[in-house]
Structure formats: structure tokens, C-alpha cells
Amino acid sequence: MSSSSPSPRPSRPTRRGLLAVGGALGVGAALAACGGKSSGGASGTGAGEKSGPWSFTDDRGTKAGTKSLPRNIVAFTGMAAALHDYGVEVKGVFGPTRGKDGKADVQAGDLDISKVEIIGNTFGEFDVEKYAKLVPELLISDMWEKDKLWYVPEKSAAKIASLAPQVALWASQTNMEKALARRAALAASLGADLEAPKTVAAKSRFEKAAARLRAAAKAHPDVKVLIGSASAELFYVSLAKMSADTLYFQELGVRFVEPKVDKAGFFEALSWENVGKYQADIIMMDNRSAVLQPQDIADKPTWAGLPAVKAGQVVPRVTEPIYSYAKCAPVLEDLAKAIESAKKVS
Structure with a gap:
């Protein structure tokens, strides 16, 4: 590319x-x-x-x-x-x-x-x-x-x-x-x-959301999360510590799949035949418009057969967050909710 x-x-x-x-x-x-x-x-x-x-x-x-x-x-x-x-x-x-x-x-x-x-x-x-x-x-x-x-x-x-x-x-x-x-x-x-009320409220919400995600991760230490991104030819599994958002989630206690990344260190590219290489309970999928979304790959048998997919435990990942407290608080809340309600399938 x-x-x-x-x-x-x-x-x-x-x-x-x-x-x-x-x-x-x-x-x-x-x-x-x-x-x-x-x-x-x-x-x-x-x-x-x-x-x-x-x-x-x-x-x-x-x-x-x-x-x-x-x-x-x-x-x-x-x-x-x-x-x-x-x-x-x-x-x-x-x-x-x-x-x-x-x-x-x-x-x-x-x-x-x-x-x-x-x-x-x-x-x-x-x-x-x-x-x-x-x-x-x-x-x-x-x-x-x-x-x-x-x-x-x-x-x-x-x-x-x-x-x-x-x-x-x-x-x-x-x-x-x-x-x-x-x-x-x-x-x-x-x-x-x-110090504007709207900004103060957004920051407070973010701090509460971070505490909730930390608590969710602590209460469900066996839940494993995979960070994915899809193209027509390849499925990318990303390393959490290489991005500001997922590094923070990891610091809060979220357990991530750790792929064998390439020399650049960002992620591992898998063929669709090998998409099941890593077991996960939740899959976070890149939500950007430039990449394929879950509905676009629903007809791929190897994707459809993944335990997390069959369990309905695929959630969007805001891959490039808008770094304001107002936009990041819901990101933390959504991941906390996903972990709190996840079934162990891996």
C-alpha cells in the first residue's frame, strides 16, 4: 500500500x-x-x-x-x-x-x-x-x-x-x-x-467513565479484547500499547490480545483464512469510513465463525478519537459496558 x-x-x-x-x-x-x-x-x-x-x-x-x-x-x-x-x-x-x-x-x-x-x-x-x-x-x-x-x-x-x-x-x-x-x-x-460549566461537566464525566472502566476490567479479568481492522484482503490485529486510546485502556486494566506485530510494531496482518488465529471475547472494530465495517464482512465464513462474532460481542472502536473530554467519555463508557456484559467465549 x-x-x-x-x-x-x-x-x-x-x-x-x-x-x-x-x-x-x-x-x-x-x-x-x-x-x-x-x-x-x-x-x-x-x-x-x-x-x-x-x-x-x-x-x-x-x-x-x-x-x-x-x-x-x-x-x-x-x-x-x-x-x-x-x-x-x-x-x-x-x-x-x-x-x-x-x-x-x-x-x-x-x-x-x-x-x-x-x-x-x-x-x-x-x-x-x-x-x-x-x-x-x-x-x-x-x-x-x-x-x-x-x-x-x-x-x-x-x-x-x-x-x-x-x-x-x-x-x-x-x-x-x-x-x-x-x-x-x-x-x-x-x-x-x-472552567466553563460544559467543559467541567465533560471532564467529570470522563473521570467517572475511567473509574467505571477500571472497575469493569477488575471485575472481569478473564475477558480478552481484540483490536481489529478489516480490508478486502487482510484482517489487522493491533497492539494496544501503540495507540493513545488503547494504551490508556490497558493501563486501566483491560486485557488485550497481543499479536505478533511486524517490524514497524503496530499490528499483525492476517489473511482471512487465518482470522481465527487469536481467541477473544470482545472484538473492537475500526469505525473509520476508509475501512470495512462488520456488516461488510458478514459473508466471510471465517469471520462469522469467530466466537465473539457468534456471541454478538463485536463493538466499534473509535480508532482516531476526537480528543475532547466530551467525546472520549462515551468511548470509555461503551467499552466498560461491553466488558460488564460480555460472556466468556474464548
Whole structure:
């Protein structure tokens, strides 16, 4: 699979291409949150009023700065959705935004996609000319590999970087809790009020959901979870510790299948004939629009014969979470519920 392709192919994929498909990514290194609550923000962000210079040090250790609070912000779709939950709006997005049916992609969250300029909608797609016309003041994206901004094509990365300061925050090499803190800090620097009742309530819900998942895992230590992603030719089994969300679940006590990963370390690719290699009680399936969903593979006998499938214990996995407390709390609640109600079938 080429690095520009969002879907798996039988040919040996590149590391960056694999990241675009799904499964688990990165390794767990702790990153401290920087920045803090701001007293307000510019009208262009959807927050309050603020004047003076702005700066933020990202997870590369790079300090981005502007003479005033950025108004023309362009962000990876999932990042834009997270900022939206804190009241910070962007002018443009890149990444999965609009589906073939015209509706918002799952990664767009609560964004009104009719009000943002879509710079690119698929992996490898980024309209530099359209980006430049927005007169961008800041570009923000996730980072799955060191110093590489997610969905920013390498072939045009230098040109894109020359047009505006950039901020990159880990979506791997950290856990969900730290990823959330970093995005909240960024939102605060851009004018979000982290003490707003809605935000405080969302964080409280997240903390309660984390406690519930920890309790569920402790009460059902024999329940084993497999992280899966499907293409027409292959079934991918991911390693939990390689992604911020599943690493956090693992830290809370969830027991995961541990595949024999390839040299890149992210996941093991299985032929459909060998899809039953690992036994599991719950299967978490990649929910992104670029990959096949359970209903798409229902006619594959080896899939249909899996104990977890026969038991109806297949649940969606939000493979690229929107890192706001409001969006991550339900993710934890859903997994806790699945573990609490799971039958031991492996």
C-alpha cells in the first residue's frame, strides 16, 4: 500500500501508509501538558476577546507564535472537532470530513462541515492553493510519527510549513489522558475557558467513565479484547500499547490480545483464512469510513465463525478519537459496558 492510500492492499505497506489504515500506532511516552487557561480569545476563534502575542510549544518541542491570537486556523478534522468542543472554531480542515453521502464523517464530530473550507478529504490530499487563499495564521494536526503532521503530505510539507506556524500534538507515544490534557491546554491558549460549566461537566464525566472502566476490567479479568481492522484482503490485529486510546485502556486494566506485530510494531496482518488465529471475547472494530465495517464482512465464513462474532460481542472502536473530554467519555463508557456484559467465549 502506498503512503497516500487510505485503505489496505495486499502489497507490503509503508509505515506511514499503515498509519492511515488504522489499528494501533505509536508507543507510550509521557508528555506533560503546557499552556493553561486563557482569559479569552479572538472573535475569529469563537471564544472571547484577547489581544497581544500568542505562542504555544507543541509536542515536537517547537514553539509556534503569532503577533496576535490566530483567527484563521486550519486543522486536521479530528483536531478541529476537539477544538470545537471547547468553543474554538477553525476556518479550514483537512482529513476525513465529508462522506460519499455528503454527510459529516465520523471524525468530524459536531463540526458544521458546511461552515469550514475542506482543504483535503482523503489521505494524501491537501490543496495548497486553497490553503494559501485562506491566509492561514496557524495549522494544527495530530502526530503519529515524530515530526510528521498527520494528513499533511510529505511531498508538499515544506511549502505548507512556509505559509503559517504549525502545532503538532501526539496521538501516539502518549496515553488518552495526556492527549486530552494537551489539547485542552492548546484550546485554552486559543481562548477557550476550561472552567466553563460544559467543559467541567465533560471532564467529570470522563473521570467517572475511567473509574467505571477500571472497575469493569477488575471485575472481569478473564475477558480478552481484540483490536481489529478489516480490508478486502487482510484482517489487522493491533497492539494496544501503540495507540493513545488503547494504551490508556490497558493501563486501566483491560486485557488485550497481543499479536505478533511486524517490524514497524503496530499490528499483525492476517489473511482471512487465518482470522481465527487469536481467541477473544470482545472484538473492537475500526469505525473509520476508509475501512470495512462488520456488516461488510458478514459473508466471510471465517469471520462469522469467530466466537465473539457468534456471541454478538463485536463493538466499534473509535480508532482516531476526537480528543475532547466530551467525546472520549462515551468511548470509555461503551467499552466498560461491553466488558460488564460480555460472556466468556474464548
